[in-house]
Amino acid sequence: MDNLIPLPYLFIFIIGASIGSFLNVCMHRLPGDQSIITPASHCPHCKAPIRFYDNVPILSYLLLRGRCRVCGNPISIQYISVEVINGAAYVLITWKFGLSAGSLFYALLFSALLVISVIDLYHKIIPDVITIPGIIIGLLASTFILPSGIKGAISGALLGSSLFFIIAVVSRGGMGGGDIKLIAMIGSFLGLTDVLITIILSSFIGSVVGILMMVFFGKSRKYMIPFGPFLSIGGIISLFFKTEIVEWYIGLNLWR
Numbered sequence: 266m267d268n269l270i271p272l273p274y275l276f277i278f279i280i281g282a283s284i285g286s287f288l289n290v291c292m293h294r295l296p297g298d299q300s301i302i303t304p305a306s307h308c309p310h311c312k313a314p315i316r317f318y319d320n321v322p323i324l325s326y327l328l329l330r331g332r333c334r335v336c337g338n339p340i341s342i343q344y345i346s347v348e349v350i351n352g353a354a355y356v357l358i359t360w361k362f363g364l365s366a367g368s369l370f371y372a373l374l375f376s377a378l379l380v381i382s383v384i385d386l387y388h389k390i391i392p393d394v395i396t397i398p399g400i401i402i403g404l405l406a407s408t409f410i411l412p413s414g415i416k417g418a419i420s421g422a423l424l425g426s427s428l429f430f431i432i433a434v435v436s437r438g439g440m441g442g443g444d445i446k447l448i449a450m451i452g453s454f455l456g457l458t459d460v461l462i463t464i465i466l467s468s469f470i471g472s473v474v475g476i477l478m479m480v481f482f483g484k485s486r487k488y489m490i491p492f493g494p495f496l497s498i499g500g501i502i503s504l505f506f507k508t509e510i511v512e513w514y515i516g517l518n519l520w521r
């Protein structure tokens with residue numbers, strides 16, 4: 266084993282975890298239209314500002330055993346989870362797509378999807394301040410860098426959003442405007458094939474989770490499960506396994 270190989274990955278993990286720390290701030294402040302720059306991070310219980318040495322991603326949480334240094338109240342496990350997940354995702358993206366400009370945009374897409382998923386879970390909204398710039402960045406990246414290409418990106422974004430628009434009209438509110446913009450954002454980064462895979466996977470996973478919720482938690486059919494997290498999971502699975510999924514599908518020989 267060459268000892269030097271893991272070093273870049275460790276470095277990338279630290280970058281990902283540090284950005285994850287910023288994503289936590291976005292998740293808390295975007296739904297309330299608060300600034301993500303000011304004020305500096307503070308404890309949600311006692312409002313004490315968090316000192317820079319207590320703001321080191323992952324490590325501070327572990328050293329303080331998940332409690333505020335000033336008031337001792339527990340700090341949500343969401344903080345360290347988001348940091349670890351974002352760091353690990355950046356490592357996997359670099360491992361799969363190399364140290365490339367493409368990986369940079371996939372990392373951006375992942376972080377956007379992570380923030381959207383958490384906000385949608387808690388607040389049932391998908392913020393336009395993420396999806397609309399996301400669509401523009403995705404289209405630009407597809408034009409110049411990503412393999413989806415501009416045609417794939419535009420057709421993916423249009424097909425996904427018009428399909429969801431029709432579902433929204435037919436179901437009268439079963440699908441929100443946020444979901445329409447979110448699938449357009451995924452399409453603008455990943456292209457047409459990925460949009461189809463994303464829609465199929467997210468509908469499937471969403472249905473399974475919905476049925477499990479009804480069976481185990483007695484949630485009624487009316488209970489609205491936010492769809493954003495499932496779209497995000499579908500998009501990420503498609504990003505990593507599109508080739509395998511398409512090959513598996515062709516192998517089924519359904520059209521003979």
Ligand SMILES: [Zn+2]
Binds near residue numbers: 308311336
């Ligand atoms: Zn505190």
